[in-house]
Amino acid sequence: MGKTYLNPSDLPNSSYDFIVVGAGNAGGVLAARLSENPEFRVLVIEAGLSDLGPDSDVLRIPLLAARTPGTKFDWDYETTPQPGLDGRVIPFPRGHVVGGSSNTNNMVYIRGPSEDFDRLARISGDDGWSWKNLQKYIKMNERHVRPWNDRNDDEDYDPAAHGNGPLQTSLVAEPSDFDRRVIEAAEQLKGQFRYNRDLNSGDCLGVGGGNVYHVHCWIHTTVGNGARSSSSTAFLNPALQSRDNIDLLLHSHVTRLVPIGGDSNDFRMVELTQDANAQRFILTASKEVILCAGAIGTPQILQLSGIGPKHVLERAGVTQLVDLPDIGRHLQDQPMVFFHWRVNATTLSTFLRDPANIGACMAEYNDSKTGFAAGAAFFNTMVLLRLPEDSAILKEESKDPAAGPNSAHFLIPTPHNPGQVAVPTEGDWISIAAVVQSPTSEGSVEIKTASAFDHPAIDPAYFSASFDMKTMVAAFKTIAKFFSAPVWEDYIAEAAPETAALTTDEAIEAYVRKYANTLKHPVATARISKAEETRGVVGPDLAVKKVKGVRVVDASVLPFAVAGFPQAQVYILAERAAALTKERWAK
Structure with missing residues (x-):
């Protein structure tokens, strides 16, 4: 059995074959x-807390999925002031716990279109990253299970799109009247919207007769047996419980990677500590250091190590050792905003206002791991959309930012619950989100000091590119079109006052700048590129360029915002990266 250590001084060894930095989505795999x-x-090495310690029920109970931001399980990051959001600084939640954000996110599992992976293969020059060639890793990672009530969901997903891996995913246990109406609206608006049985099949959109079909589908979530399935529950914890060649060190920050031999480019030494003023320890990886610290943590660690753009390092008081200008650049995230309508039906908005309802749900869950708390509560369906091919918005772009003609520009999760500040506080309401899925805005992650305990400057640069705002405006208009279907006539009563006022593009834009937030999908701060290219941070094998002994496996290597959800893609990346690493060091 592997051991968990709470202090670096307790480790039995100062050298391991592999040191994995970050016990999150990829690190656990x-x-x-x-x-x-x-x-x-x-x-x-994990900087955060155990996922098995005090208060950790909030990580495992599906109903509580959205309650971790701002808690001890959150890094408590925030963005720089965002001009595109009227100068607002917004929270930027990331998991500060074993399992990382796979233990704190909203559990959506959507791999996205095959084109996302095929683009990754083209950009990296490695066909092994293509959708076709990743099928082995997809199937060994995840499996579909029925929801807590054992509902027969055979017609709602494609078994061929799922495998027999440790990660469990499932569909809604009890479809609502709202879900039924979403599906019926898609039928009534044929030619504009179509039903897709499974978004994890690689088919997310279809194009025919010159018209773009918008896709509706059920959402898979990382829930199995009434609890969250995460990188730790599915991979890391079982490994620790069954093998004696793996150790976990908690509460320890990697402060930098250290070159072996002073001026060497071999960075297989890891400096770490538990407090800014505490003792530093040095550990050595005889084979590789694998950075899995995420789109924020990975560029921060590399920059603190003297690897990155010179002007950023000098400003923070760090001596540049390796010139890799792209580290921390090209940050992309997906902005999201909610719109609200009052409805002639009972929705979660009323249900959630009464603490007694939550208490009853939790009592049932604690007794049997069943009921409302045992599944993803807030959204069951999703609509992925493209701008029309003759759209003026696309014509203004030099290149379509989506991965291909079957990849979404924006999406509409269709929850039926309150979702943001300014949601009405009385009556029954639905909140519909709009998300820019293929943004063109690019920001940065830059260290501000030479201390690992000072958060870096996180600048997603929301709406710095005009395409993103125009696409968000188009998304709202598409929502309005969707609600024009006959099935909504007796359901939708009226728009919330602020939503009703959105009658011009200028009004929609002002509303978006006032209320938009993050979908929490940062990527691209250590982008993959072809082995021979000077741009990018990692090559097709995910090894850091110009450096020996360091590999990056997390969302930072994804070159663009994805048309799926990053956690699903990172799981797949990690599976192949593990295979590549094993092959590299096979005796």
């Missing part, structure tokens, strides 16, 4: 897969 080889000794 990497560590578990590498430890399958009994010859490998693996250490996982």
